[in-house]
Amino acid sequence: MNLDFFRNLPPEITIDTLSRLPIRTIIRCKLVCKSWRNLIQTREFADSHLSKSASGIVITSGFSRYLEIYEFVDELDLGSHELHYNPVTEFNCDNRIESFELQSSAKGLLFLGGVESEPSALHICNPITREFIQLPNYEVVYSLPTLVNSGFGVSKITGQYKVVRIVHECIRDPHTFKLLKVTNCVCHVYTLGTGTWRRIAPRIRFGSDRYSVGAFLNGSLYWLVTDFEGSNLISCFDLETEIFSTFSAPPSRSGRERGLGGLGLVALGDYLCMCDNTSDDEIVMWLMKECGDEKSWTKDFVVRISNSDFLRGYGGSCEIAYPIKVFKDGDILMVLSDLYIFYYSNKTKTTTPIYMLGVYEDVGGLKAMLHSSSFRSLESSFPMENVRLF
Numbered sequence: 001m002n003l004d005f006f007r008n009l010p011p012e013i014t015i016d017t018l019s020r021l022p023i024r025t026i027i028r029c030k031l032v033c034k035s036w037r038n039l040i041q042t043r044e045f046a047d048s049h050l051s052k053s054a055s056g057i058v059i060t061s062g063f064s065r066y067l068e069i070y071e072f073v074d075e076l077d078l079g080s081h082e083l084h085y086n087p088v089t090e091f092n093c094d095n096r097i098e099s100f101e102l103q104s105s106a107k108g109l110l111f112l113g114g115v116e117s118e119p120s121a122l123h124i125c126n127p128i129t130r131e132f133i134q135l136p137n138y139e140v141v142y143s144l145p146t147l148v149n150s151g152f153g154v155s156k157i158t159g160q161y162k163v164v165r166i167v168h169e170c171i172r173d174p175h176t177f178k179l180l181k182v183t184n185c186v187c188h189v190y191t192l193g194t195g196t197w198r199r200i201a202p203r204i205r206f207g208s209d210r211y212s213v214g215a216f217l218n219g220s221l222y223w224l225v226t227d228f229e230g231s232n233l234i235s236c237f238d239l240e241t242e243i244f245s246t247f248s249a250p251p252s253r254s255g256r257e258r259g260l261g262g263l264g265l266v267a268l269g270d271y272l273c274m275c276d277n278t279s280d281d282e283i284v285m286w287l288m289k290e291c292g293d294e295k296s297w298t299k300d301f302v303v304r305i306s307n308s309d310f311l312r313g314y315g316g317s318c319e320i321a322y323p324i325k326v327f328k329d330g331d332i333l334m335v336l337s338d339l340y341i342f343y344y345s346n347k348t349k350t351t352t353p354i355y356m357l358g359v360y361e362d363v364g365g366l367k368a369m370l371h372s373s374s375f376r377s378l379e380s381s382f383p384m385e386n387v388r389l390f
Contacts, residue, residue: 014039019049023071023088023128023373046376050108056088057324057333058110058127058371059341060102066092067102069127069371072325088373089127091390102367103213104152108374111152111163113213122163124152124192124378125390131378133385135163138188138197146170147182149212149223155239156219161192162239164214164221166202189242193382200242217267218291224249224265224274232263234272236292250274250286250297264320267370275322281305283321283334301332303344303351324370338366 009017018029018040026049030037039045056071070085100112100123112123112132125132147168154161169184187202214221214237221237225246232249249263262278271287274297283303290296301323319337326332330346333354341354379387 011039012044015042015045015048019045019052022086023053024086026375027128040375041377041380043376043380046108046374050372050374050376053372053374055325055370055372057085057368058102058105059366059368061366066090067127069373071373072327091127091130102369103150104216105369105371106153106161106216108372108376109152109161109378110371111150111213113150122165124161124163126374126376126378128373128375129377130389131387132390133192133378133382133387135190136195136197138165138190149214151214151216151221151223151237153214153216153221153239154219157240160239163190163192164188164237164239165190193384195384202244212265215265215267215272217272218270220291222265222267222272224263234265234274234294245292247292248294250276250299262320264322266322268323268326273323275320277319277321279305285323301326303332303334304349324368335366335368341366341368 014036018026018036021029026040030040054071056069058067058069060067068090069088071088072085100121103111103113105111108126108128110125110127112125113121122135123132124135147170149166149168151164152162153164164187166185166187168182169186171181171183173180185202187200188197189200190197212223214223216222219239221239223235225233225235227233233246234249236245236247237243238245262276264275264277266273266275268285268287271289272291273288274286276284276286282305284299285301285303286297287300288294288297303321319339321334321336324333324335324341332344332346334342334344334351336342343352343354344350345352378385
């Protein structure tokens with residue numbers, strides 16, 4: 001079959017065919033001919049590919065600005081961890097983005113937040129197209145004690161990409177540093193393509209005693225917070241209506257007064273997941289089967305810490321363990337705080353550390369999360385933004 005056959009196909013057939021290929025194969029296809037390169041660069045191709053592409057993982061170390069992206073291969077023997085994933089791309093931001101921490105992923109784009117020394121340095125990037133946008137600074141001036149919650153996601157109806165930042169002015173105990181009161185909340189929303197931040201009323205006071213990034217799921221952002229009576233809550237921000245709401249979190253395993261230590265909130269597939277590491281013996285994962293319905297929380301997965309040499313000692317700590325992906329056979333890829341990526345075998349009920357970044361995983365600062373790669377061009381999608389290459 002020669003190339004002329006494909007040249008004579010309708011564009012929609014070619015798009016459908018090429019968008020089903022692995023990412024690295026698609027990148028090579030751009031070199032085949034000019035017509036394929038132009039087709040792959042269209043919004044139609046990007047949308048078709050994103051709707052079909054398998055999710056993968058993006059990993060970085062807090063001590064390096066080197067990122068790697070892998071795609072999962074569920075069909076392979078999941079006991080062979082070296083065959084569990086395939087590399088997609090890697091890149092180093094040292095030359096273009098001065099300081100960042102990997103914050104979240106949504107619909108093929110990454111949200112890179114500023115480090116403590118530069119909290120307002122925010123970027124959106126596409127690792128596949130090698131494009132990034134530096135968001136403009138906003139009016140909030142940071143001073144201690146101040147807490148910042150952020151999030152990045154896509155509205156469900158209009159498909160707008162939005163960054164949300166909520167700044168809390170706090171009063172803390174001068175001796176214990178315990179959060180006593182949130183005196184004021186300021187919320188800003190940035191819609192990609194507009195070039196400006198908008199200030200909106202948060203309406204609901206966050207009772208969080210830590211910095212956190214919202215979990216993105218089905219057009220909303222979710223943060224795990226607590227009221228000043230010690231009850232854990234989920235704060236939800238609808239990216240379409242830009243309205244906040246709250247509902248109850250599942251009960252934690254520990255009866256100790258510990259705030260949100262050891263608790264993590266992520267999107268796991270189609271469900272909101274709260275991961276509870278407050279027990280000395282096990283990590284419990286709760287799934288909300290009906291989004292927003294606090295009665296639909298179910299305990300779906302339990303990882304026994306006693307069966308793991310490297311996890312033993314972290315149970316009941318303030319370290320946050322959370323799942324990245326559940327595979328078809330019930331195996332789970334997980335992260336423990338900024339220390340380890342590990343793999344839980346549903347068959348053997350054991351855990352195994354996974355090393356994807358080599359030496360960087362031994363020094364801490366690890367960040368890993370689910371990511372679906374996209375060929376969507378930032379320059380053509382958001383012409384009002386100053387899009388640069390790295």
